[in-house]
Amino acid sequence: MSFAYSPVTIAAIATAPGRGGVGVIRVSGQNLLPFAQAISGGKIPKPRYATYSDFYAADGSAIDNGLLLYFPGPNSFTGEDVIELQGHGGPVVMKMLLARCVELGARLAEPGEFTKRAFLNDKLDLAQAESVADLIDASSETAAKSALKSLKGAFSHEIHVLVDELINLRMLVEATLDFPEEDIDFLEAANARGKLxxxxxxxxxxxGTARQGALLREGMHVVLVGPPNVGKSSLMNALAGDDIAIVTDIAGTTRDTVREEIVIDGVPLHIIDTAGLRDTDDVVEKIGIERTWAAVEKADLALVLIDHREGLTAEMQTLIAQLPTRLPRLFVYNKIDLTSEAAGLSMEDGHASVRLSAKSGEGVDLLRQQLLAQVGWHGAEEGLFLARERHLEALREGLQRLVEAELVYEQSELMAEALRLAQDALSRITGEFTPDDLLGVIFSRFCIGK
Structure with missing residues (x-):
């Protein structure tokens, strides 16, 4: 069968790599009904119904069999014609079937290209499109539920409400510029200052809500620092609830950074156990210590472990002085099982201190609560949506521009410009005002086939 075929048609394996019971090939483009007929041996699939069929190679031999689904545009995920071939999930047969799609004129899809087309065809706004990837990558049940809220438009609705009110305020300001001679104070009459x-x-x-959503998505990177044999690996195991790191009484057992992700109240915490910081002649241990400092530079919080029996020694004070000044720290006095001290919380030079035993687990729950407090987590609130750093930047800029508008309230032209910039900033979130190069960065981080 021969037919005219659009060069912009794309195809990709939409299921995860590896073997599985079912594998899916997704195709999107224009006028795909002839494509569906070619691969199914002439069958005409009914829109939005599953059609059982063999999938054929160019020589008429069967590559696989399964279900063919046909979604004519614009009523599809991408807004174009979409075909899904659901066959057996073996890597070889999936590659053969994808090769056949390319042979029929499709090209291999780029990462995120299906979702990008959905955005460009007004099926999703940019915040919703990003939530597709967030839902796939969600590391906790709370994050998954919040990503789904964003996908359904909860975050976008909040932004559209703000933009609509901004537009109304801009109309009032523009009216004062268009009719300067009129004996009407449009701003005063409409309570523009109160609206602002x-x-x-x-x-x-x-x-504030977006910051909470960003915590759910990004989590926090926590680095465990302290001298050798203070119990960093034991504490990491206690927090993770598993034997992740090797624990011995030999100083310098941990010679490299060990990373583990744990979830506390839905918030992912990326815990990094590091090599004990000390002077050493051991070449391997030196490399581990160098990597420790590299991890410290990238961390959001340092858990400073101190042996409760020894207290804050001169060696520990030197170590603490070497930490970056911008890095928040939480002091943990470990090994209270070897003293008569009870688990508890106190303040030390403006920093929280937790007394616990990583070995027995006493006080570990208190540490978990403090970790959440350090990141400002308020709990999984109703209506919480996921957010990204670019969303926070846009909201911060929008708020700054509104403050500037208040400062120049008596100067209508300057106020109008500040409000315009505020609207531009907020509109970047949903993609109504977004540079093309930003779109390329956003969608390039999606998985292929989505």
């Missing part, structure tokens, strides 16, 4: 203050409060509220 209310808008600032709304943006600040959404920003």
């Amino acid at each position: 203050a209310g808008l600032q409060a709304q943006v600040a509220k959404v920003l």
Whole structure:
């Protein structure tokens, strides 16, 4: 069968790599009904119904058999014609079937290209498109539920409400510029100053919720630092609830960074156990210590472990002084099982200190609570949506521009410009005002086939 075929048609394996009971090939483009007929041996699939069929090679031999689904545009995920071939999930047969799609004129899809087309065809806004990847990558049940809320438009709705109110406020300001001679104070009559203050409060509220959503998505990188044999590996195992790191009484057992992700109240914490910091002639241990400092530079929080029996020694004070000044730290006094001290919480030079026993587990739950407090987690609130750093940047810029508008309230032209910039910043979140190069970066981080 021969037919005219669009060069913009794309195809990809949509299921995860490896063997599985079912594998899916996804195809998107224009006028794909002839494509479906070619691969199914002439069958005409009914839109949005599963058609059982063999999938044929060019010479008429069967590559596989399974279900063919045909979704004519614009009523499809991408807004174009979409075909899904659901066959057996073996890597070889999937590659053969994908090769056949390419032979029929499709090209291999780039990462995130299906979702990008959905965005470009107005099936999703940019925040919803990003939530597709967030839902796939969710590391906790709370994160998955919040990503689904974003996908269904919860975050986008918040932004659209803000933008609509901004537009109304801009109309009032523009009216003062268009009719300067009229004996009407449009801003005063419409309580523009009150509207501006209310808008600032709304943006600040959404920003606060977005910060919580960003914690769910990004989590926090926590590095365990301290001298050798202070119990860093034991504490990591206690937090993870598993024997992740090797524990011995020999100083310098941990010679490299060990990473583990744990989830506390839905928030992912990336815990990094590091080599004990000390002077050493051991070449391998020196490399581990260098990697420790590299991990410290990238961390969001340092858990400073101290042997409760020894207290804050001169050696520990020297180590603490070497930590980056911008890095928050939480002091952990370990090994209270070897003393008569009870588990508890106190403050030390403005920093929280937790007394615990990594070996017995006493006080570990208290540490978990403090870890959440350090990142400002308020709990899984109703309506929480996932957010990314670019969303936070846009909201912060939008809020800053609204503050600037208040400062130049008596100068209508400057106020109008500040409000315009505020709208541009917020509109970047949903993609109504987004540079093309930013779109390329966003969708390149998606998995292929999505």
